[in-house]
Amino acid sequence: SAVISQKPSRDICQRGTSLTIQCQVDSQVTMMFWYRQQPGQSLTLIATANQGSEATYESGFVIDKFPISRPNLTFSTLTVSNMSPEDSSIYLCSSISTDTQYFGPGTRLTVL
Amino acid sequence: KQEVTQIPAALSVPEGENLVLNCSFTDSAIYNLQWFRQDPGKGLTSLLLIQSSQREQTSGRLNASLDKSSGRSTLYIAASQPGDSATYLCAVLYQKVTFGTGTKLQVIP
Numbered sequence: 001s002a003v004i005s006q007k008p009s010r011d012i013c014q015r016g017t018s019l020t021i022q023c024q025v026d027s028q029v030t031m032m033f034w035y036r037q038q039p040g041q042s043l044t045l046i047a048t049a050n051q052g053s054e055a056t057y058e059s060g061f062v063i064d065k066f067p068i069s070r071p072n073l074t075f076s077t078l079t080v081s082n083m084s085p086e087d088s089s090i091y092l093c094s095s096i097s098t099d100t101q102y103f104g105p106g107t108r109l110t111v112l
Numbered sequence: 113k114q115e116v117t118q119i120p121a122a123l124s125v126p127e128g129e130n131l132v133l134n135c136s137f138t139d140s141a142i143y144n145l146q147w148f149r150q151d152p153g154k155g156l157t158s159l160l161l162i163q164s165s166q167r168e169q170t171s172g173r174l175n176a177s178l179d180k181s182s183g184r185s186t187l188y189i190a191a192s193q194p195g196d197s198a199t200y201l202c203a204v205l206y207q208k209v210t211f212g213t214g215t216k217l218q219v220i221p
Contacts, residue, residue, distance in 0.1 A: 033208075042211045042212060042213050043156075043201070043203075045208060099161065100146065102158065105155040
């Protein structure tokens, strides 16, 4: 199994600012993922964070808005840039280990 | 494009009842299907994982079945308890993970 931690657990931010969310896995994993869960919605995949190369973004998400870093096999960051109230969501990072997907506790972001 | 649907969207049952949550997916080419539980404002907890070659998995009061050919999975919860109240999500994996729409369960004491 994999234990995943995220920081911060929650934040309230002003419109136009940026927030970087950190994700730490307790073991080396090949693939890490970032999801968004908007209020009352299911999870939507933002991107796959690849170690040593650029992240792979899903349709509707772009690197300028959600830059991702993956400096090693246990750590990744997601930045939410130039925030607007529509970015208010829970952001979750995830990894897959032995075909099982594990999730961090999430970061609850509120943009005023 | 894979689409995953869960029915019902919400369910309220008295404590002690057995219940079934349904998950349907449109593309049967999957590696596995996973059921998660999400408590309000929290992350996801994995409940059961069914490989594409398996028909069911059991853990305690939970039993999940998979019929890949018909694109369906069910999560059976026996003798429901108030602590089972949460949102239940199914997710299918094939190259990437696609989540269902979720079923919000409330178990009334």
